[in-house]
Amino acid sequence: MKINVNATEYTVDVQGNPSLLEVLREQLDLTGTKYGCGEAACGACKVLVNGTPTPACITPVTSVQGKRIRTIEGLDADGRLHPVQEAFLEEDVFQCGYCAPGMIMTAVALVESKKSLDEQELLDGMNGNICRCCTYPAILNALKKLTQNTTKA
Ligand code: FES
Ligand code: FES
Incomplete structure (x- = not known):
């Protein structure tokens, strides 16, 4: 399956129905997004999905197909901070x-x-x-x- 993260298309493995957080950290090596509670209670794993803050720990990666995902790594603009x-x-x-x-x-x-x-x-x-x-x-x-x-x- 393809997902769009920080304006880049990635092909990811969805065997076992991983969460978006697992895919970001373990497949795409985007480890800026953190694992905290694993149950949408702490916000450590929030990324933007079509602009909406979303807990990636409980979001199946299959649910974000065709959507724009933005992570902390995507805030970099030519080396300048957001x-x-x-x-x-x-x-x-x-x-x-x-x-x-x-x-x-x-x-x-x-x-x-x-x-x-x-x-x-x-x-x-x-x-x-x-x-x-x-x-x-x-x-x-x-x-x-x-x-x-x-x-x-
Ligand atoms: S890890 Fe706590 S909300 Fe996702
Ligand atoms: S949890 Fe330590 S700065 Fe927020």
Whole structure:
């Protein structure tokens, strides 16, 4: 089966009905996306499927045929960081960083929605992403900056 990841077509083995996360990490060597809970409860494995944050751990790879998958590796644009990555770095958000790929991909979807987002909408948008290091205040600060930038543009 073919899947489109970060604008590249890959042929992947679907024997045993692997999850999208298994295929990304074990077949495509895209190990930026992390395994946390394995049951859609932590957000560590979130990638964008047609622009929607999606837990790759419970998503059968066969369900994403014909869809656009975007992972943390796909944010690189000619060696430049995505504005979300820049903002998170500026706020010194992460400690261990394990939640970072899922947090960032979820934030990318929020910021690229171009909506004007108030604090509650930001919190709702990030719901389902858990940080064991409790970096939530810094994440919220970074998201507020991004939303202000988005609305000013
Ligand atoms: S590993 Fe997928 S949501 Fe936790
Ligand atoms: S920075 Fe450690 S889990 Fe989020």
